[in-house]
Structure formats: structure tokens, C-alpha cells
Amino acid sequence: MSKELLKIENLKTSFRIKDDYYAAVDDVSLTVNKNELLAIVGESGCGKSALAFSIMGLHSRATIEGNILFKGKNIANLPPNDMNKFRGKDMGMIFQDPLTALNPLMIIGDQIGETLLLHNKNLSVNGRKVKVIELLKKVGIPRPEYTYNQFPHQLSGGMRQRVVIAMAIANNPELLIADEPTTALDVTIQSQILDLIKVLKEDSHAGIILITHDLGVVAEMADRVAVMYAGQIVEIADVYTIFENPLHPYTRSLLNSVPNSDETNSRLHVIQGVVPSLQNLPREGCRFSDRIPWVDSSFHEKNPVLHEVSPGHFVRCTCYKHFYFPHESKEEKQNVIS
Amino acid sequence: MEIETSKNPLLLSKVEEPAKTPSGWRIIWRELVRDKVALLSLIFLVLITAFVYGISLFLDQEEIVTVDLFAIHQPPSADFWLGTDYGGRDIFGQLIIGTRNSLSIGILVTVMTGLIGIIFGMVSGYFGGAVDNIMMRIVDFFMILPFLMIVIVFVAIVPKYSILSFSLIMTAFLWMGKARLIRSKTLQERELDYVQASKTLGSSNFRILFTQVLPNLSSIIIVAMTLNLAANIGLESGLSFLGFGFPESTPSLGTLVSYARNPQTLQDRWWIWVPASLLILVLMLSINNVGQALKRATDARQRRG
Structure with a gap:
């Protein structure tokens, strides 16, 4: 028996809006191992919860393509009656708003x-x-x-x-999905709840998917991190790599946006623009390109795919090689990369 | 952790009662106490129901509706408390039996339309999509049928009318409003997280529908059914008044009032139709008062208590 508990392959979850299908989760592949906490981070509306709901089979009116292998069995598009044998027993879900x-x-x-x-x-x-x-x-x-x-x-x-x-x-599930379990709570309770989840993980050796948009929580809790943007995973790596050596422009922008007490600079970094809505998502090219307009468009891939830059560290699109923040000089940045 | 069921101290120790928050019944009771009219209405309703069903046990419908030519159009007297009609039949007895029949029909129709409406509406609202579409078109179809005309046709073709058959006919055309109401509420409930949460625990759809969604709809169901009871009694009386309800051999409140269609009865023999009319009026008002109080009790913003 492998350590792999959940393996998602090319998952695509689409919703129907006015006779057209729009993918809220697009080409997501990831694995969760036993006794591992995978954090999924991203802005509101990037498809984190849609992904969680797809795994649990809670979408009633969405088309799901791709495979969700739970202990080797494909549970994507399983009829509710079969699904009910897993739900609650082998997999549990913690909801956002208690x-x-x-x-x-x-x-x-x-x-x-x-x-x-x-x-x-x-x-x-x-x-x-x-x-x-x-x-x-x-x-x-x-x-x-x-x-x-x-x-x-x-x-x-x-x-x-x-x-x-x-x-x-x-029922001691082997897979626990926590969909922003602390969003609705105040900070002291947040830490208690997170401690509780940690203890539970140590007790049961379950695989846990923690969905959050709090990078502090991620640093504290996660073993591996997947960063989602506009329905896609743009970077996935273990937690140290994500914080030490983030590559994708979005991950770097996110980390740069976290307020830092050491910094004397009084202005926070803000990612330009807004998350495109589901209907206006760019379907081609790098989905993040609109929000980093200062990076030359030729640096983006036509059809961005995940590149393995080091073992277990995947980044989507090649634009990360040429990305720099506007306040840095371009030359300085390129020296760092090379 | 190992816990033995028999020796578990948790179960043996006396569990202290959680702090009382007002339960549903308590809220309703408080509302009724604040609203004296509704309280009086409720007491009146309980008394009249008990009285009517109690007395009618000792009355023989056959005997009451038998024509007695020597006692035609008697005014109220010691023998006939409320006088007699043109067939010499005792009005008081007819009033008791008639109220019982009208109430029975009202309750029967309310319960049956309620059951159909709840099941239809919940299934339609919960599953949504194509199921919802088809089921709501069925409702639309029933809505456009001319209710009165079909009832008249039924009266003509059904040879022997009983309370049950009359209730069934009324039910067949009165469940749609209930179904729509329940559907719209179910649509709301379905989107709440506790339904999703229950799904993640492995509950089947029907289990969620009947153990989770239904209790959350109970308040509007109770209110809607109470207010409907008055409407159904009124409808039965109306149909009987028009001559499409029960024959004279089966008295109801409506048949008694329909005697007033005769101008002479209307003018000179008040004892035949005034008691029944008053009873209909008071019954409707009482049921509606209680219904309104229940309605307020279910909505925290409107409560008086």
C-alpha cells in the first residue's frame, strides 16, 4: 500500500452560467499522502472551495471531469448512494462557517x-x-x-x-478536508482550533487538506503547499520551499503582500488588478499575466503547464524566470535568477 | 481512550439540565397570553370542537334528518331548541352534526393537502433542476383547472357523497399553493451549510429531507395549515350553500345557511340560518386569530411576548 491517500488527476469542475460552462477548477492535479497536511492557498474565488466540494461530491449542478482517486478508487462522479459509503466514514469535512x-x-x-x-x-x-x-x-x-x-x-x-x-x-476518517476552518473565528479561537487540528493529525495520521488564505496559518501548519490562482494550481511545493524560494509571480506577490514587522517601508505591496470573475477568466495563456503587465508578454507560455523545477516543486508557466517587482530594477532581478 | 458503557461515570452522574431557552411551545404560549383575543379564540375553538364532537356522539343523524310533517317551521321551543326547518327537522341537531361535518372536512382537507404539499414541495425544491421543472409544471397544470366547474361535475356524477369523497375532491384541487410555499422554503434551506455538512457525514438525501429540512420548515407548515383550515371550512360552506356540496341528508354549516336562499326563510325564520351563519363567522375569526398569533410566534420581529 502506497502512502498516497488521495490523488487528483486533471480535475476540471465547470458550472453552467447562461447555457455556457465555465471551469471554476481547471486542470488541477495533486496528491495527499497519509499523515500529511496539504495547504491550499489562494485569493477568494480562486476555486479552493470548489475543489473541496468536488472531492466530497457536494456539487449538485456541476460537471466534473478528470479523476479523483481515493485509496486507488475513482470517486469522481460517483452516484450519491455510493458516495455516502465514503463520506463521513473515510472522509470528513470541516466547514467554513460554524x-x-x-x-x-x-x-x-x-x-x-x-x-x-x-x-x-x-x-x-x-x-x-x-x-x-x-x-x-x-x-x-x-x-x-x-x-x-x-x-x-x-x-x-x-x-x-x-x-x-x-x-x-x-468515524476517524483517513482524509479530512478543512475548508477555511478559522475564517469565521477570532484570532485566539483560531489558534486553538488550529492546534486542535494539529493534535488530531498526530493522533490519527490522517491526510488533511487545509484550505485557507492566511499565509501565517500555512507556515504554521502545512507540510506541503499548493497555491491556486484562477482555478489552477500555479505552484506546489513543500512548505519550506514555498517560503524560502517562491518562484511563481503570484506566490511571490502573495508573500510580498504579507505585512512584516521588520520592515521600515510603510506601504504594503498590493497585487495590481482584481481576480477575474469566472465568466471573464482568460482561457488561454498565463492567467496571471494581466496582473503583472510590466512583464513582457513574450515571457509567458502559450499554454502554461506545470514545470518541475526541483523534486516536488512545480511551477506553472515560464514567466517566473523573468519576473521582477516594479520597484526592483530589472537587471538586479535577472542577476539573482542566473 | 477506553470507555465501558456500563461503568461510564458520565452516564451515571446526573447530568444537570441545560439552561432553559424558550422552546417552541413556550413561545407560542407567551404569544397567546399577550394576545388575549387569540387566547379566547383558542379556548372557544377547543370548547366548540369538544362540544360538537361530544354531543354528536349522542345524536343520530338519521333521526335528525327524517322529515316530520307535523313539526314544519316551528320556532324555537323546549322541544326544538332552535326550531325546525321546512321538513320539520330539528335545527339544533342539524347545527351540531353540520358543524361536526364541516370541521371534519376542514381538518381532513387541510391534513391531506398539507401532506401532498409538503412531500411534493420538498422533493421539488430539494432536488431542483429537471425534477423541479417537471413537478412545478404539474402544479401549474392543476392551477389552471377550473376548480368550481370540476367540483360541480363531480357532484353530478358521483352517486353517493361522503365526507371522505368530498374531501378527496377538494384536496385534489387545493394542494398546489402548499406545494409552492414549501418548495420555495426548501430552496432556501437546501443552500444552507448544515445540509451540505450532513451530506459529508454520509446521510442520504431522503434522510436529510425528512430529519433535517422538515423540522426547519415546521413553523411555516403549522402556520400555513392553521390559516388554511379556516379557508377550507369556508370553502366547504360556500360550496354547500351553492348546492354543490352535501345533500340535505348530510347537514353541514353550508346546507343550513343555504336555506336562507328562500326569501321567506330569510325574512321570517331567522332560527334556521342565523345560528349557522354566526357559527361560521365566529369559527373563521377564531381560527384566523389563532393562526395570526402562531404566525407572529414564528417570527421574532413580530412577536409581542
């Missing part, structure tokens, strides 16, 4: 118990309650037997996110 991810009319205990009921048929009612309370304890809820009977609206956001995590890990 305020809406819980059913307002069900007590916490029943919501977590549901997935146990579905995948663990020989568990007695009492056994299930014990398991749920155990899970609540595991995710750090102070009075689990009390919370068991509470409704979601009686809990704070952080507590609710813990409940959502407890639901996702109830």
Missing part, C-alpha cells in the same frame, strides 16, 4: 450521533452517547455531557466549530 453548518433544530448530541448511526450500525444507543461525549471531550469542549443536550444557538462560534470538527472526525 454558524450555519449545524442544524439549528437538533441538539448537538444528535447531530454528531447521526454519522455514528449511519456508519456504525452495531453501536447501541448508549454506546453512541458515550462515543459522542468522548468526541466532544476530544475536541476540547469543557462540559461535554452538558453540551450534549444543547442546541447550536446556545454555543459560541468557537464551540460550534469544535462541534463541527467532532462531527467530521467521528
